[in-house]
Amino acid sequence: MAEVDARTLERRALIGSIVGAGVLGSLALVGGIVAQSRVLLFDGAFVLLGIVLSALSLSASRAAATAPDARFPFGRQAITPIAIAVQGAALLGTLVYAAADAVAVIVAGGSDVAAGAVVGYGVLSMLASLALVRWLARTAPDSDLVAAEVAQWRAGALLSLVYAVGAAVALLLAAWSLDEAVRYADPVLVLLACVVLVRIPLRLLRAAGLELMEAAPPADVAAAIDREVRKVRDEFDLPEAIVRATKLGERLYVEVDFVVAAGLWDVSGEDRVRRALLRGLETLGYELWATVELTTDPELAA
Structure with missing residues (x-):
């Protein structure tokens, strides 16, 4: 009975993470289009990618709960580290692409951005991410899949803080008539985001790899x-x-x-x-x- 309850809580947490990602990701994409901000578009794409990965985690949770049968006499528990590895690889690929795009924008002379919109989104996203971290950790504290979600949302909260602070600095630069420097704020924030987030996919890949190689437990x-x-x-x-x-x-x-x-x-x-x-x-x-x-x-x- 306890196993059934744990699986139910795990799926409830994953579904909640998907809903939260859908709301924040859509808000970031709309804000990025309106404000012509690469950093908001990047954040929206990153968060919406999280929906796909959370859905993968949900499928993995259901598969792992399947009872052993003739074809899989030891069950399907290996699907859990495989799903986590896929999450890590997809997130790492997204960061590499975003960093390359940011560098290209810097080389091209920067871009205009509505810094006020980025500040507002950063604060809202940070608060929402922290709320989700707290809820997920309480809902399914013993789930590896939910732990991966918590790690992503915790990094998202830190990333949102970086957005808000960086955009606030850009507003100060604009107030001091340093408009040329403001043009580089957007791609620089993207690069900072990539630096902040890169530990997440690397940690996921390492943990999944160790499990698949049958390493000693934590x-x-x-x-x-x-x-x-x-x-x-x-x-x-x-x-x-x-x-x-x-x-x-x-x-x-x-x-x-x-x-x-x-x-x-x-x-x-x-x-x-x-x-x-x-x-x-x-x-x-x-x-x-x-x-x-x-x-x-x-x-x-x-």
């Missing part, structure tokens, strides 16, 4: 696994364990091997150890696939 998850293993060792007076773990989407794979002396353990004793460790690991909140073994042969645990 440090906090690994520490929690070690903590539960130590509890079982203390309870049953077991030797140091050989622990292997990886995380794939919402699924946590754990293999724990204990090398014990011959003649001290039987199958029922091994079952008691296995049940105790599984109870502890299940509290971590992931879909758990765990193997716990006691063996007298070190080669079998290697």
Whole structure:
């Protein structure tokens, strides 16, 4: 029941993110066209791209929740890091294109912009982004897909602040009759936006790549696994364990091997150890696939 509730909350958060992106993206595009502002057009395109990526995340959430079958006996949890990798690649490509366009505008001598409209949009977008960050984090705090959305909206709030401050500086320059400098405000803001945002797709790509390559789970998850293993060792007076773990989407794979002396353990004793460790690991909140073994042969645990 808890798994069903978590998935429902995850989808509700993703749908809310899509709605928020649609409103802000449309507002930015309209404002960019009216004010002839590249930075607003860029922000609108970036936010609306987020709708496509959020829809991809929503589809991935539904696919990951599908029960294992004959064709996918281990389920479809790999779709989660794949979707996150696609998000990262698409966002990175958008930033590269926007940066190249901004450089071209600077080389061409800049462009006119309605700085007041950019200030107003920046403040509004920042407040809306912060509100969405707070709501998403509360709605589905344990979802990797929603965490990716939160990262994007948090970066969007910072980016909006950059827009507002940069455009306010442009207004001051205009008040000081430095109109030539104002012409470069729009493309420079785009370049600043790209610098602010570039960490987001790089982080998404790195996290997804590590999961797909079956790397060790995040440090906090690994520490929690070690903590539960130590509890079982203390309870049953077991030797140091050989622990292997990886995380794939919402699924946590754990293999724990204990090398014990011959003649001290039987199958029922091994079952008691296995049940105790599984109870502890299940509290971590992931879909758990765990193997716990006691063996007298070190080669079998290697």
